[in-house]
Amino acid sequence: MAIQYIIMKYAYLLMVAFFSVLFIYNLFTQKSLAKQIGCAILLIPFLLRLFLLH
């Protein structure tokens, strides 16, 4: 139970944080403005989940 709880709570957040970092990296390094906007839009649910709904 304890392992399941830890996986549910922390591993999930870790995955969300990992993808958020990838998108943030892309947001600053992309040469295409359209792709940067796409990254910013994609980041919205990830950051909301990371900071607000955990």
Add this chain to the structure above:
Amino acid sequence: MSENNSAKKGCGNFLTGLILAAALGAAIFTVGKEFRYQFNVEPIYKGPGVTSVKMLSDYNPFLKGTNGDSKVYVLDSGKPGGTFIIMGGSHPTEPGGLLAAVLFVENAVVTEGKVMVVPHSNNSGFSTCEPGLGHVPYFHIATPSGKVRYFRYGNRGANPVDQFPDPDMYLHYPSGQNLAADEIRNLDRAHPGNPHGLLSQQIAYAFNRMCWDEGADMIIDHHEAPPEKPLVNAICVHQKGIDLTSEMALALEEQDIKMRVEISPIPLHGFSHRELGDYTPAIAFLSETPNPSQGSARGVTYEELIIDGKDEVYRHLLEDNLLKVDYKSEGVTLNERAGRNVATDLSLAEIYSDLGEDARNEYGGYPKALGELNPDAALKIDGAKALEMLAKGPEGENRKIVITNMPSYDDIMQNGIGRYLRDADATAEEIEAVKKAAD
């Protein structure tokens, strides 16, 4: 050609990324602030009878830190007696039950036994509204000092962000009964709970544990229902409390309150009146009052509809004889609905105290494989011992529950519910004065 294309696309740089990041941050901050506000729990002030405040996570530690954890107000007389648990807000779309529980927390003084009140039983559900139903998220009631208290009108089930996604079909634990998918977030379909389940089942399990740990004699779950539903102005009771409830209904008749007694159907699983009666020593009840603001036939839903309970569409249906249940053309006010719940609880406590050992009906319909089926393994009570405790009820000679300092149904109808709501916790002087008067 390809060089031209890449030149056109290459207008993004670190600066544009920075601008987008700033815009994203501002949007998330603004939206997030509004979103987080939904999770605030309205203040409930401690009345003169509150001796301590526990949490549901004290009974099920897995709830700690989750949106399902909720305050349990303990009104302990310090004298021997029975224990009565009052659940409000099992369905956060049913404010009559919530307000009745709040009235107990803010007014009641217990002189024998113990009363435990959970106004936000399904705390998660209070943090969101039900999508597509056009409900108002808050309603307001003025107190005698002129201040205005706000209360949340939430979702019937738990917040989907706390328990997602809903399955295609909900199989109730431990019965295995099939229920509609979204009922998996419904606290009143999750009893007797599961310590390894989803949030609603975890909350239900906390109530299960509370009944055992506190040696509960009775537990009542306050509900409301749309006026077109048959189970309104009624109390549903587990087989252990048929005599007690029948006497209560007669006592309420003397106060001109009609309360129909319904017996909890044995094969209907997940309900508090069924499972808490079957799986804990407590006698389980569920009360229902009519609430037009949650009915599907209602017109436009304003805050006034929650408080005044007056709806034009229901009035027309009543005039055309299309309603088969109790609904008055002048509306069903929140005062009346909360007052009915208060009168029911007070009457149950009084009659249970009067009847003593005779209050409990014999009942042999417990699940046969109790030790295997229920979360009893986690309760660390062996099946035989559990069955014995269920049949006998909590031990101890004096099981009286005496509640004082509560407004009667007539008081609430006459003065309004706001008259009995507080603006701050009770002071030491007030507690002393009320206790002297109660003695």
